[in-house]
Amino acid sequence: MKRTVPLIITFVVGTVLILSVFIPPMENLGENFTLFFDIIAVFAFFLGGGNLVRVHFQKISRKSDDFQFSFVTLIGFFVMLSAGLFKIGNPGDIASSVTADGSLFNTIYQSVFVPLSSTMYALLAFFVASASYRAFRAKNREATWLLIAAFIILLGSTPFGTMLTSWVPESWSIFHIPNLAVWLMSSPNLAGQRAIIIGIGLGVVSISLRLILGLERTYLGDDSA
Amino acid sequence: MKFISILFVFLLSLSVSAQTNDIDSTSIIVDDSLTQKIAPPTSVIVEDFKYDDGDNLNIHWVPSIDDLPQDGKVIRYRIYQSVNNGEEELIDSVNFSVNHKKIEGLDIDSSYAFVVSAVSKNSEAKSNKTISLQPEREWINFNLASLFLIALFITAAVIYFIETARRGKELFVRKIAGLEAVDEAIGRATEMGRPILFIPGIHDMDDVQTLAAITILGKVARQVAEYDTKIRMPVARSLVMTAARETIKTAYQTAGRPDAYNDDMVNYITDEQFGYVAAVDGIMVREKPATIFLLGALFAESLILAETGNSVGAIQIAGTARPAQLPFFIAACDFTLIGEELFAASAYLSGEPKMLGSLKGQDVGKALAMAVIIVGVISITLGEAYDIEFFNNITASLKSFFSVSK
Numbered sequence: 001m002k003r004t005v006p007l008i009i010t011f012v013v014g015t016v017l018i019l020s021v022f023i024p025p026m027e028n029l030g031e032n033f034t035l036f037f038d039i040i041a042v043f044a045f046f047l048g049g050g051n052l053v054r055v056h057f058q059k060i061s062r063k064s065d066d067f068q069f070s071f072v073t074l075i076g077f078f079v080m081l082s083a084g085l086f087k088i089g090n091p092g093d094i095a096s097s098v099t100a101d102g103s104l105f106n107t108i109y110q111s112v113f114v115p116l117s118s119t120m121y122a123l124l125a126f127f128v129a130s131a132s133y134r135a136f137r138a139k140n141r142e143a144t145w146l147l148i149a150a151f152i153i154l155l156g157s158t159p160f161g162t163m164l165t166s167w168v169p170e171s172w173s174i175f176h177i178p179n180l181a182v183w184l185m186s187s188p189n190l191a192g193q194r195a196i197i198i199g200i201g202l203g204v205v206s207i208s209l210r211l212i213l214g215l216e217r218t219y220l221g222d223d224s225a
Numbered sequence: 226m227k228f229i230s231i232l233f234v235f236l237l238s239l240s241v242s243a244q245t246n247d248i249d250s251t252s253i254i255v256d257d258s259l260t261q262k263i264a265p266p267t268s269v270i271v272e273d274f275k276y277d278d279g280d281n282l283n284i285h286w287v288p289s290i291d292d293l294p295q296d297g298k299v300i301r302y303r304i305y306q307s308v309n310n311g312e313e314e315l316i317d318s319v320n321f322s323v324n325h326k327k328i329e330g331l332d333i334d335s336s337y338a339f340v341v342s343a344v345s346k347n348s349e350a351k352s353n354k355t356i357s358l359q360p361e362r363e364w365i366n367f368n369l370a371s372l373f374l375i376a377l378f379i380t381a382a383v384i385y386f387i388e389t390a391r392r393g394k395e396l397f398v399r400k401i402a403g404l405e406a407v408d409e410a411i412g413r414a415t416e417m418g419r420p421i422l423f424i425p426g427i428h429d430m431d432d433v434q435t436l437a438a439i440t441i442l443g444k445v446a447r448q449v450a451e452y453d454t455k456i457r458m459p460v461a462r463s464l465v466m467t468a469a470r471e472t473i474k475t476a477y478q479t480a481g482r483p484d485a486y487n488d489d490m491v492n493y494i495t496d497e498q499f500g501y502v503a504a505v506d507g508i509m510v511r512e513k514p515a516t517i518f519l520l521g522a523l524f525a526e527s528l529i530l531a532e533t534g535n536s537v538g539a540i541q542i543a544g545t546a547r548p549a550q551l552p553f554f555i556a557a558c559d560f561t562l563i564g565e566e567l568f569a570a571s572a573y574l575s576g577e578p579k580m581l582g583s584l585k586g587q588d589v590g591k592a593l594a595m596a597v598i599i600v601g602v603i604s605i606t607l608g609e610a611y612d613i614e615f616f617n618n619i620t621a622s623l624k625s626f627f628s629v630s631k
Contacts, residue, residue: 022366022373025278037431041464048463048493055492066511113497120499124525127532127557135556193548196564198594200546202379203568204433206587209383210572211436215579218443218571219436219468 007214014212052077083108149184156181263291263298265350266324266341271358279333279362285325286352289343292321298345304328305340310357313340331360371626378593383586390582398581403542403560404573410540411448414515420455421445422514424505424530426521426545427461427498430468433568434546438521439468440571445518446476450485458491459508461501466493502526506533519543519558520567523550531557544570597623 017033020026056070082088089104090096099106138144155161161177168175174183210216266286274281284304292299299321305313306328319326331337336359342351390396414421423445425438442458449456456473460466469491477486494504506529509517517534519527519541527543527550534541535557543554544562554561562570565587572580601623608616 018376022369024276024363024366027278034431037429041429041462044463044467045496046463048466048496051463051466051493052495055489058489069507113500116503117497117499120503120529121525123529127528131528131532131553131556135552196548196551199563199565199591200548200568202587202590202594203546203565205376205379205590206383206565206583207433207437207440207568207571209380209586210580210583213384213387215387215583216440216571218440218472219430220471 003217003220006220007217011212011214014208049077080105080108149188152177153181153184263343263345263348263350264289265352266292266302266343267352269339269341269352269355271337271339271355273358273361274327276363276366276368277360279360280329280331282328282331282337282358282360283325284328284339284341284355286341288322288324289350291345292343294322297321299343300346301344303342303344303349305342305351307338307340307354307357308335310336310338313354318344333360333362335359369629372629375593379586379590382589383583386585386589387579387582390578390585393578396578396581396585398573398584401562401566401569401573403544403562403566404570406540406542406560407445407574408448410516410518410542411445411452411454413540415452415454417515419515420457420512421449421516421518422505422509422512422534422539423456423458423518424520424523425458425460425465425469426523427501427526428522429462430464432522434520434522435462435465437544437546437568437570438518439465439472441518441520441574442469443472443476444571444574446473447480450477450480450482453482453485456490457508457512457514459494459501459505460491461494461496461498463493466491498524498526502529505530509533509537509539513537514539517541519545519554520562520570521545522547528553528557534558597627 013033016026017030020029053074056074058064059067059070060074083104084098087094087096087098087103087105089102089107090098091100091102096103099109132150136143136147136150138147155164156178161181165176173179207216211219266289269284269286272283272285274283286302288302289299291297301318301320302323303315304317304319304326306316307313316328317326328337328339336357338357339355340351340353342349386396411421423442425442426432426435428435430436430439446456448454458469458473460469470488473490474483474486477483494501508514509530510533514534514537517530517539519530519534520543523530523545524547527545527547531541531543531554541558542560542562543558544567545551545554546564546567548564551561551563569584569587572584600619604616604619604623607613608620
């Protein structure tokens with residue numbers, strides 16, 4: 001019963017949603033199911049928040065390794081929760097938006113959370129450099145082609161790249177580095193991407209059918225196919 | 226005397242325009258002698274919007290002759306609607322040079338007539354009223370007939386191969402390096418006595434990539450339970466936490482070690498993208514996992530996570546259906562499941578014939594795509610180069626069959 005009911009729900013909802021694409025009177029169903037999902041997800045958020053608090057309280061009480069970080073997490077969690085829940089420092093009354101300018105919630109969000117997020121995102125620049133260094137090492141033939149392609153695309157985006165091949169006559173303009181870069185992106189690169197996208201589409205169809213037909217049950221915690 | 230009257234009218238029009246800044250929302254009384262008349266739009270036609278639930282109509286018109294791309298007098302068109310032959314009401318406006326509008330949110334039981342007016346800086350010219358039309362409901366969207374046929378063909382192929390496999394026929398499925406390495410990766414973590422980190426992406430359970438990641442988790446967790454290895458799974462969504470716990474718990478029960486399962490194997494971090502990344506990076510650096518699985522919907526964080534994992538010396542198996550993130554994984558991870566391989570993983574790892582049958586059905590879809598691409602490339606090349614009608618017709622047929630318009 002614990003497994004049968006979810007399987008029936010999956011089959012019915014999956015089939016109805018596929019049909020709704022082709023039957024106009026049913027086309028709003030997709031949006032409605034998204035709303036149902038959002039409502040369920042809101043309730044599940046209490047589970048997540050509860051789990052976060054429990055895990056970090058445990059860490060502190062057991063004085064596990066690096067338990068000091070748990071203090072920071074819990075303080076951050078409760079300060080933001082209180083600021084949002086009680087609308088501390090909100091201009092206007094309780095009915096005003098929690099993210100209104102001047103509210104404590106918005107101030108902390110803009111002055112602490114946004115800079116911290118940006119800092120994490122900025123790390124990407126350094127990681128791109130280190131990953132590129134490894135990926136573009138000409139250790140075999142494929143990697144050498146990759147290196148050449150990347151070099152042309154990088155050069156094609158700079159004024160130096162334009163200048164470098166400006167002497168090439170207009171009738172041979174395909175060999176201008178910026179044009180080569182555009183060709184690499186719009187022909188070989190796009191063709192490869194489309195091949196991957198077609199594969200992904202077919203993969204989604206295949207896994208969706210396995211889920212709808214009840215062949216795939218691992219997501220329900222059932223390992224018997 | 227004539228001069229005085231003109232001056233009076235001029236001052237009057239100035240005072241009227243001073244009272245309002247919004248020319249579009251206010252009626253203006255204009256003296257024809259002072260304004261340039263504009264021609265109204267003509268041939269305004271209202272039509273039923275095809276293949277909808279009976280809540281839309283389409284109107285289109287021939288633009289005013291004063292609607293010119295440069296130095297034209299028309300600045301916009303106003304659309305007036307009359308419901309059940311009632312009073313005309315302004316419902317929308319569009320910019321000049323636009324000659325059609327989809328009217329949405331209508332009632333299937335009412336009839337609608339429309340008037341379109343051309344609006345210049347100081348005048349408005351209305352078209353004749355259209356006929357009154359009631360929107361109609363269609364039960365099947367024939368615009369999507371080709372999509373339906375393709376979906377039917379692939380679905381039939383998948384079901385056929387599942388049934389073929391069920392009857393015991395052996396099916397060949399090519400080796401997927403990333404999945405062949407799963408055993409080795411788990412074994413490595415066991416030998417080193419270090420944990421396995423499983424990242425299921427940052428999307429919720431409504432994303433098929435997350436579902437694919439959870440199905441792989443089931444297979445991984447079974448082996449983890451058998452080898453008595455430690456698994457750590459920080460998640461960004463509460464529902465994923467619940468589903469992952471259930472999956473791991475079942476895997477431990479199936480492996481005969483329910484006592485070894487602990488809810489803390491899966492813990493919720495935050496829904497925020499970079500907050501999650503910071504926490505997971507911290508876990509990687511502090512706990513130094515031997516094996517990291519990065520599977521599911523991952524975005525800008527993919528390279529940050531993969532590079533941090535690389536820096537702690539973990540063996541990494543990654544997979545996503547986002548083509549933009551694949552190069553990052555290929556650069557930073559040991560094995561990458563490219564697109565469809567992520568969705569094939571659970572079937573591949575299970576080794577169940579009927580699951581493998583679904584992969585064969587998927588291959589039929591790929592064969593169809595390849596055949597169509599080859600025929601398309603040949604026909605468009607020969608058609609364009611030599612202007613052969615036969616090939617031009619093939620190109621046109623393929624284009625019309627594979628162009629999906631809602």
